[in-house]
Amino acid sequence: MSDAETPPETEFDPVAPNTGEEFEPVDVFPDSDDFDLRPGADSCFKCSTCDTNCPVAEVDDDFPGPKFQGPEQWRLKQSDDDHEIDDSVMDCSNCMRCDNACPSGVPLSQMHNTARGEYVSEQMDKLSVEYIRNRILANYRTSAFFASKVPRLANFAMNFGPARWVMEKTLGVTSERDFPEFAKQTFREWWADRGGQVKSRENAKAARKRRGLPEDADKKVAYFHGCYSNYNTPEVGKAMVRVYEEFGYEVVAPEQKCSGTPMFANGMLDDARRHAETNVSSMSELVDEGYHAIASCTSCSMALRQEYPELFDIDGIDKVAENTFEAVEYLRIHEDLKGEVQAADVDGDLAEEFAYHAPCHSRNQGLDRQAVELFRDLDGAEVEDVGDSCSGISGTYGWKEEKYEKSMEIGEEMFEHMEHAEGETGMTECPTCAMQMEHGSGYEIRHPLELLEAALVE
Amino acid sequence: MAIESEVLVIGGGLGGLTSALAAAREGADVRLVSYKQSTLRQASGLVDVLGYTPDGDGPLTDPYEAIPSLPEAHPYRKVGVQTVRDALSLFDDAVPTYEGEHTDTNALLPTHGGSIKPTARYPAGASAGLASDTRDTLLVGIEEMVDFDAPHVAAHLDATGVPFDVRGETIRFPGDLRADAKVTRYAKLLDTNSEVAVRGRMVPAREALAQRVNPLLEDEERVGFPAILGDDNPGAIRDALGDHLGVDVFEVPMGPPSLPGLRLEDALFSALDEAGASIETGNPVVDFDGEDRIEKVFIEKNGAKIPNSADQYVLATGGFVGKGVESDREGVYEPVFDCHIPHASDRYDWFEGELFGDHEFARYGVATDDDLRPLDASEHSEFENLRAAGSVLGGYDFAAEKSGSGVSIATGYAAGQRAAQEAR
Numbered sequence: 058m059s060d061a062e063t064p065p066e067t068e069f070d071p072v073a074p075n076t077g078e079e080f081e082p083v084d085v086f087p088d089s090d091d092f093d094l095r096p097g098a099d100s101c102f103k104c105s106t107c108d109t110n111c112p113v114a115e116v117d118d119d120f121p122g123p124k125f126q127g128p129e130q131w132r133l134k135q136s137d138d139d140h141e142i143d144d145s146v147m148d149c150s151n152c153m154r155c156d157n158a159c160p161s162g163v164p165l166s167q168m169h170n171t172a173r174g175e176y177v178s179e180q181m182d183k184l185s186v187e188y189i190r191n192r193i194l195a196n197y198r199t200s201a202f203f204a205s206k207v208p209r210l211a212n213f214a215m216n217f218g219p220a221r222w223v224m225e226k227t228l229g230v231t232s233e234r235d236f237p238e239f240a241k242q243t244f245r246e247w248w249a250d251r252g253g254q255v256k257s258r259e260n261a262k263a264a265r266k267r268r269g270l271p272e273d274a275d276k277k278v279a280y281f282h283g284c285y286s287n288y289n290t291p292e293v294g295k296a297m298v299r300v301y302e303e304f305g306y307e308v309v310a311p312e313q314k315c316s317g318t319p320m321f322a323n324g325m326l327d328d329a330r331r332h333a334e335t336n337v338s339s340m341s342e343l344v345d346e347g348y349h350a351i352a353s354c355t356s357c358s359m360a361l362r363q364e365y366p367e368l369f370d371i372d373g374i375d376k377v378a379e380n381t382f383e384a385v386e387y388l389r390i391h392e393d394l395k396g397e398v399q400a401a402d403v404d405g406d407l408a409e410e411f412a413y414h415a416p417c418h419s420r421n422q423g424l425d426r427q428a429v430e431l432f433r434d435l436d437g438a439e440v441e442d443v444g445d446s447c448s449g450i451s452g453t454y455g456w457k458e459e460k461y462e463k464s465m466e467i468g469e470e471m472f473e474h475m476e477h478a479e480g481e482t483g484m485t486e487c488p489t490c491a492m493q494m495e496h497g498s499g500y501e502i503r504h505p506l507e508l509l510e511a512a513l514v515e
Numbered sequence: 516m517a518i519e520s521e522v523l524v525i526g527g528g529l530g531g532l533t534s535a536l537a538a539a540r541e542g543a544d545v546r547l548v549s550y551k552q553s554t555l556r557q558a559s560g561l562v563d564v565l566g567y568t569p570d571g572d573g574p575l576t577d578p579y580e581a582i583p584s585l586p587e588a589h590p591y592r593k594v595g596v597q598t599v600r601d602a603l604s605l606f607d608d609a610v611p612t613y614e615g616e617h618t619d620t621n622a623l624l625p626t627h628g629g630s631i632k633p634t635a636r637y638p639a640g641a642s643a644g645l646a647s648d649t650r651d652t653l654l655v656g657i658e659e660m661v662d663f664d665a666p667h668v669a670a671h672l673d674a675t676g677v678p679f680d681v682r683g684e685t686i687r688f689p690g691d692l693r694a695d696a697k698v699t700r701y702a703k704l705l706d707t708n709s710e711v712a713v714r715g716r717m718v719p720a721r722e723a724l725a726q727r728v729n730p731l732l733e734d735e736e737r738v739g740f741p742a743i744l745g746d747d748n749p750g751a752i753r754d755a756l757g758d759h760l761g762v763d764v765f766e767v768p769m770g771p772p773s774l775p776g777l778r779l780e781d782a783l784f785s786a787l788d789e790a791g792a793s794i795e796t797g798n799p800v801v802d803f804d805g806e807d808r809i810e811k812v813f814i815e816k817n818g819a820k821i822p823n824s825a826d827q828y829v830l831a832t833g834g835f836v837g838k839g840v841e842s843d844r845e846g847v848y849e850p851v852f853d854c855h856i857p858h859a860s861d862r863y864d865w866f867e868g869e870l871f872g873d874h875e876f877a878r879y880g881v882a883t884d885d886d887l888r889p890l891d892a893s894e895h896s897e898f899e900n901l902r903a904a905g906s907v908l909g910g911y912d913f914a915a916e917k918s919g920s921g922v923s924i925a926t927g928y929a930a931g932q933r934a935a936q937e938a939r
Contacts (some may be wrong), residue, residue, distance in 0.1 A: 064584045083560040106556045109772040115703045118693050125695075157797050158552050160837070345740060362817040379818035391516050422816060423548075423797040441787075469707070470747075 078134045094168050100161040101128035107155035109163055112417075112447035113148060116466045123155035127168040142176040142238065148460075149173070150451035151322035152417035153359070167367040171323050174368075177324030192230045194453040196317040197321040198332075201239065201288040208239040227459040233497055234497045237488075244287040244294035248310050257308045265305035277307040278387070279343040279350050281336070283357040284315055285488035295383050296510035297353050303514045304392050309348065311339040316352075316360040318418075319453050326368065333365055333374075340381075341373030348396045350381040353506055355419040356452070356484045363404065363421065382423055383486070385431065387506055398512060402436035404454050407511035410439040410480025411503065414471055414494055416487030417447050428484065428505040435512055440484060442473035448485075450493035465497070472497040484508070517811050517822035520546035520793065521938040525800050525812070525851065525933065526831030526839065527553040529920055530905020532783040533602065533927030534934075536609060539790035547792060548823065550799040553780045554837050557728045559768040560742070560775025561624060562606065562613065562636035562924070564599065565591070566917030574633035577619050578921070580921065583910040587908035590922045593885050594845030594929045599921065609786035610779065612750075614642050623647050627663050627741065627769045627807050629671020638775050640749050641738050644765035646672075653735040654767070655728055656824060657688045659696060662770055663741035684731040689713050691725035698774055701743040705752045721752060725759030732760060742766040742774050745802030749778065786938060800851050809852070809898050813902035826841045827900050827934035830854070830881075831927060832891070834913075835907035840880055847879050849907065854881045854889040857909065873915075900937075902930035 105122040108114060114122040119126070125147055135142045146169065155165040181188050193200070204211035214220060215236035225232040244248075252259075265272055278301060286294040298308050313336050317329035340350045340361070352358035361381040365374050388394045415425035432440040449467030453461050475483065475498045483494040483502040490503040527549025535547040538582050565572035569589075575581050582591045582599065591599060596770060599636040607616045608875055613636045613786050621633035623646040631646050644652070656665030665683030669763050672681050690711030692700060703709075705724070709742040710717040716727070738756075742806060744766055745752040757764045795814075802813040802820065812826035817931075832839025832851060841850050847858040847865075858879050859865055865876045881903050888896040904914060905923040913919030 106552065107695070108558060109777060110552070111697065111699075114697045115699045118691060118696065118700075121693070121695060122697055160551050160554060160557070164552075359778045362819075366817065375818060381817075382819070389518055393516070400879050415890075421797050423795040423814070425796075426794055433791070451800050 060166055081329055082331070092165065094171065096403050097164045098128040098131040098135070101159075101163045102161060106158045106160060107163075110154040110158040110508070112152060112154065113463065114451065115148055117148060117463050119145060119340065121141075121145055123149070123165050123169070126172065127155070127165040128163055129433060130172055131168055134378045137250045141180060142172045144176065144180070146173045146176050146451040149322070152447050152451050153421055154417050154447065157420045161387050164367065166364075170324075170364065170368055173321075173324035174326035175194060178326070181324075185290050186229060190230060190457070191323040191453070192325060193228070194230070194318045194330075194456055195325045195328060196315070197319055198284045198452075201284055204239050205243050205288045208241050211235075213313070225458050230456055231458045231461040233461055234456065234492070236434070237492060238281050239288055240289065240291050244291035245310065247291055247295060248298070254307070254309045256300060260302040261305050261307040264303055268305055270305050274305060276305050277309070278308050279310050279340060279348040280338070281313055281316070281350050281361065281381070282310065283352065283353040283354045283356055283488075286353055290488065290504070293353050293504040293506055296352070296439065296504065296506040299514045300384075300506060300509050301351070304388065309343065310341060313339060316354075316362065318356040318359040318360050321360070322362055322452050322454065330369055330371075333369055334371055335373050336361065337365065337371045337377050340377045344373075344376050344380045349387065350377060351387055352381065353384045353414045353486070353504065354488060355383055355422065355424060355466065356489075359418040359422060383419075383422060383425055385509065386422070386424055389427070390497075395434075398509075399434040400425070401512040403438045403508065403511045405511065407503070407508050408437045409481050409482045410478070411484040411499065411508070412443050412475045412478035412480050412498075413484040414443050414448055414475075414490055415438045415445070416485055416490045417451070424486075428486070431505070432508065435508075438508060438512075439479065440508075441478045441480065442471075443471055443478055446470040448487075448490040448493040450489045455489075455493060464493070468493055468497050475500065517824040519547070520544050520823075522546070522829065522931070523548065523812065523823055523825035523932045524826045524829040524831055524903065525549075525831060526829075526837070526907075527794075527796055528555060528831065528833055528905060529558070529783075529925065530833075530907075530923035530927040531829070531831035532787060533606065533924045534831055534904050534931035536783070536787050536790055536793050537602075537605060537789065537928045537931030538829075538935035539792045540605070541932055543935035543938050545790075545792040545931075546823065546825065547787065547794045547798060547934070548837055549796040551793075551831075551879055552796060553784075554777040554833060555780040555783075556773060557771035557836075558773060558776040558779070558920075559626075559770075560638055560773055560779050561632065561634040561768055562615075562920040563633070564603070564621075564634035564635040566621060567915060569912065569916060570905075571915070574623070574631075575621060577645040578618055578621060578635060578801050586910070588882065590908045590911055590926050591918075593883060593887060594925050598929050599925040602923075602925040603635070605928055606924050610782045612639050612778075612782065613637065614639055624924070625668075625672055625677075625739070627668065627767050629668040629675075631672070631675050631677070635921060638778065640742070640744065640766040640775070641752060641768060642765065643763035646675075646677050646768060648737075649678045649919075650763075651734065651738040652682070652729075652739060654683040654736050655738045656683060656685045657741065658685050659688065659692065659694045659703075660741055660743075663767065666677070668767070669886070680720060682733075682735070684728075686727045686731070689718070689720065689727055690931055698743050698769075698772060699746065701714070702746040702774055705743070706745045706747045708755075710832045721755040725756050728760060732762065734909065735762065736905055737763040737765060739765050739767050742769045746774055746777060749774075774879045803852060805898065807898060808900050812851070813931075824858035826938040828928075829896075829922075829934055830901060830903045830907055831905045831930075831931045832907050834880055835876070837906060839905075839907040843877075847876075849881060849889075851891075852897065852901065854878060854903070857882055857892075874912075877912040877914060880907050882909055886933060887926060904930040904935055
């Protein structure tokens with residue numbers, strides 16, 4: 058039975074129509090400001106297709122899978138006020154593959170994020186090592202901010218054996234992985250040195266002239282570089298700027314914080330909200346001025362597009378979601394990118410065969426085949442897909458000491474395919490997938506924007 | 516600007532995949548867009564052409580022979596018998612791991628409910644299980660998998676009068692799996708042949724599974740498992756189990772989520788990739804521009820409308836289950852282009868009182884001309900550059916006839932090929 062209190066008295070006969078004029082629908086669940094994901098839970102017809110997409114359930118016998126974490130947990134909550142969130146929600150890696158699977162559009166990852174947030178804020182011990190460790194991992198931007206002030210020292214200290222041993226023993230951060238190197242000059246430092254928006258406007262104008270476009274063409278984008286392109290791989294951010302300018306776009310790099318991706322995955326919704334407020338406020342002002350928000354990391358674009366409007370109610374949030382795009386996707390929509398790539402060729406250090414891995418977070422955005430298809434006809438470089446498995450790291454998941462082995466087991470399929478691929482250089486859009494690819498194969502990992510820059514920019 | 520192609524196929528099920536494949540092999544620049552992952556994950560993986568006539572006669576021995584006497588509105592009548600044959604040849608070529616192409620005669624396959632299903636093509640993994648084979652059979656169920664109760668299935672099969680003895684046994688799957696382990700968990704263990712703990716000793720999963728079955732095997736010559744035997748390497752797993760047990764091993768297709776469906780999805784997507792098509796899943800087509808011709812369609816991503824344009828379009832969005840056909844209290848409609856769907860105006864005429872009655876809704880879908888162009892209420896084509904394929908089509912009841920896959924493949928093939936020819 059549903060939890061409608063008393064069914065109205067009727068002489069219901071499933072064959073004879075009896076819902077004529079006397080039928081009065083009853084509003085069983087009144088409006089509420091709390092999360093109400095019941096409509097989504099009700100759309101689930103238990104086909105379990107989501108479960109076939111879960112990389113964790115495939116290797117972890119403690120994890121009951123997305124169908125349980127999502128619709129089933131929500132039904133339990135709905136009917137039982139004392140229902141506590143099952144602690145297995147912390148084993149979900151937030152890959153969000155289940156979203157792309159559901160034929161009924163059940164908002165699975167929204168349910169997981171919400172349940173995890175509730176678990177962390179109401180059930181988790183704030184003094185526990187796990188909480189402190191997760192909080193530190195989720196707030197990568199803070200650590201990166203300080204480390205980038207002293208990159209050489211940080212690169213040494215973060216991978217200093219004894220220190221890592223202590224980190225594993227006291228905090229549960231695996232010592233198996235190498236911390237990513239911090240760049241000597243961040244993207245934002247480079248951007249400011251180069252002359253910022255003014256310089257970009259000049260470059261864009263010159264490119265429009267070269268291309269025979271009207272000089273005042275309304276081509277402008279706001280770059281959401283995220284933490285990783287800023288602190289660790291500024292070459293990706295530089296490639297984004299140069300490629301966009303080549304097509305005649307003026308780029309701005311507005312004030313921004315972490316997209317929130319690692320915070321969602323650790324149930325730190327208050328932290329995520331604080332960062333989201335800054336991001337939404339600076340992006341929505343620019344959207345009003347005719348800018349589109351462009352991200353080079355598929356998890357950042359995913360957060361701005363999907364997780365923000367699903368989880369937060371911030372002024373301008375829907376407008377930002379509607380106007381956010383992944384960097385290559387935007388050019389595919391607005392430029393003849395395919396034609397230009399076909400006419401181009403690559404030489405130098407990017408004339409390579411790449412073993413490409415599509416990040417899980419690119420899937421819901423329909424971008425998992427973009428790089429492979431775009432570079433099919435590029436002379437001088439090959440991009441080979443290494444299969445549709447998850448890399449296994451899922452941001453902070455693979456950094457946790459107790460998850461490390463599961464993470465490597467999930468990644469095994471990708472490592473094997475990388476080994477069998479022609480090339481010995483990897484490619485992906487996602488910074489943490491890149492860490493896992495490098496960790497498992499020893500290959501150097503590049504971003505599609507870098508190849509695009511090599512093909513299209515002088 | 517828009518994302519451009521010559522042929523745009525909307526829908527990633529069997530109809531859409533075949534359509535895109537046929538168009539790509541015809542030389543067209545093809546793009547396939549699908550709201551979510553393919554509905555093949557919910558399909559058994561068997562490829563039926565026609566098992567029963569609309570009057571319920573059957574199982575049919577030769578489905579091709581019966582096609583010319585189907586009602587005129589039936590999709591097979593629109594494309595003709597030869598197209599059905601050509602389409603299946605394309606399928607056979609694209610999915611070499613399937614069997615059944617050696618004959619026009621329907622094969623009889625046991626289902627996980629213990630009934631017998633007439634089908635035209637089946638995965639190699641099911642072939643040792645044919646019901647026409649006279650070898651005695653042991654079915655092995657897994658205790659935790661409640662949707663395959665082997666003794667029950669065996670009793671049902673026996674009651675259908677199969678020409679062999681069949682018995683069912685239930686085992687615990689080796690290793691400490693959770694009670695509701697996913698089919699992919701079993702498949703992954705067997706694919707990687709990872710070690711599992713059996714009485715304190717680590718044993719490779721395939722060997723451990725065979726050890727559980729061995730003592731239960733009497734003089735049966737074949738053993739059937741629910742379809743959990745691997746995702747990437749099902750052939751190697753069957754061979755390994757067969758070697759350990761000294762008999763042939765087969766899989767019984769299961770309900771959703773279905774590994775045979777998933778493997779078929781993978782095979783068709785890689786054929787499509789090899790043919791050079793573009794593929795995008797994850798977001799729905801919600802709107803279009805155009806009057807007599809479709810100029811472009813829009814894919815919705817979190818409020819953004821991404822334009823996609825093509826010369827020719829194929830609508831392969833599925834039926835009620837795939838949500839290519841929808842209904843509410845007012846009527847039955849096709850949500851993307853609002854193509855006309857003929858249906859009774861009183862919704863109480865859509866269905867019959869009996870559960871397995873001859874429901875009209877089962878045949879609801881778009882009506883088309885012989886070129887598969889959807890027709891409006893006055894029987895004119897809705898758009899000159901739109902064709903429909905698969906279960907968005909009306910005029911047939913795939914569940915009763917066992918014709919779902921065949922209609923999707925045949926109409927997908929015809930729509931894709933004609934779209935490609937016209938795009939040039």
